[in-house]
Amino acid sequence: MSDPASHDETSRNHFFPRFQPGRIKEARFRDFAVRFAFGGTISVVAALLGAATTESIGGVFTAFPAILVASLTLIDKQEDQEHASYDSVGAALGAVGFIACALFISLTLQRWSTAASLGVGLSIWLAVSVVLYALYALLASRGRDEQG
Amino acid sequence: VLECRSGTVEVAYYLAKFLVGGTVVVLFAVVSETFEPKRFAGLFSAAPSVLLASLLVTVVLEGTTPASESASGAVAGAVGLVAFAVVSTWAVYRFKGLVGSLVSLLPWAVASLAAYLFLMGAR
Numbered sequence: 001m002s003d004p005a006s007h008d009e010t011s012r013n014h015f016f017p018r019f020q021p022g023r024i025k026e027a028r029f030r031d032f033a034v035r036f037a038f039g040g041t042i043s044v045v046a047a048l049l050g051a052a053t054t055e056s057i058g059g060v061f062t063a064f065p066a067i068l069v070a071s072l073t074l075i076d077k078q079e080d081q082e083h084a085s086y087d088s089v090g091a092a093l094g095a096v097g098f099i100a101c102a103l104f105i106s107l108t109l110q111r112w113s114t115a116a117s118l119g120v121g122l123s124i125w126l127a128v129s130v131v132l133y134a135l136y137a138l139l140a141s142r143g144r145d146e147q148g
Numbered sequence: 149v150l151e152c153r154s155g156t157v158e159v160a161y162y163l164a165k166f167l168v169g170g171t172v173v174v175l176f177a178v179v180s181e182t183f184e185p186k187r188f189a190g191l192f193s194a195a196p197s198v199l200l201a202s203l204l205v206t207v208v209l210e211g212t213t214p215a216s217e218s219a220s221g222a223v224a225g226a227v228g229l230v231a232f233a234v235v236s237t238w239a240v241y242r243f244k245g246l247v248g249s250l251v252s253l254l255p256w257a258v259a260s261l262a263a264y265l266f267l268m269g270a271r
Contacts (some may be wrong), residue, residue, distance in 0.1 A: 018185075023184070032174050039164070039169045039197060042166070043198050057221055059224035062199040062221075073246050075242075076213075088190065090187045091236075093191055094195060098199075101199070106219035121196070122196065
């Protein structure tokens with residue numbers, strides 16, 4: 001890491017997303033079970049709150065950070081706090097995409113077919129999140145270059 | 149809505165919410181696990197998995213009107229999610245994972261409530 005010759009390469013590649021399907025073998029079944037339980041539970045809680053109050057209040061809880069809490073806790077146990085903090089950076093960008101996705105679906109669900117509204121909504125989440133990540137990576141790697 | 153449903157239908161409704169919610173969350177987690185670095189994989193921690201799963205079940209069993217209401221509430225919840233994630237980048241570093249997450253729930257609640265009141269007022 002401290003080798004000056006490799007500095008430029010590592011800082012550039014540090015943020016570049018890499019698809020590594022082999023990593024899935026390292027993931028533990030228990031972690032997925034925890035996420036399944038968190039995801040299922042928050043879905044039921046949101047539905048119960050929606051039924052007891054209004055659908056829109058239930059909807060607020062479909063964006064409850066239960067999965068993030070699960071991820072942060074799992075990361076913290078396995079790795080370290082710095083990694084958990086990194087995960088939060090990505091999540092903050094993904095959450096902005098979530099706003100765009102939910103807004104789009106709320107405006108189109110009654111006019112478009114369900115598959116189209118949800119499908120395009122999901123694509124909007126992905127597009128907004130990835131574009132924000134690219135901007136973040138660009139700014140962060142420039143910052144590193146200037147520091148280095 | 150609760151009174152209109154028979155007991156069996158109600159159990160099926162919540163069971164569907166649980167199973168579909170859990171499944172979609174795991175699907176996003178699987179995708180997240182296959183990406184490096186963590187900051188990029190973190191995007192998937194804020195994926196609209198529970199929202200999409202909930203809406204799917206609601207549309208199928210109750211129609212698009214309540215689902216649309218739910219999605220508009222989710223906009224407010226997502227504003228809270230941004231607040232949660234931003235604060236947790238600091239809080240997880242400052243405290244341990246679980247405590248850091250719990251500390252971050254306060255800004256989640258404040259931001260969600262403020263956004264909800266704003267959105268409902270704007271209607």
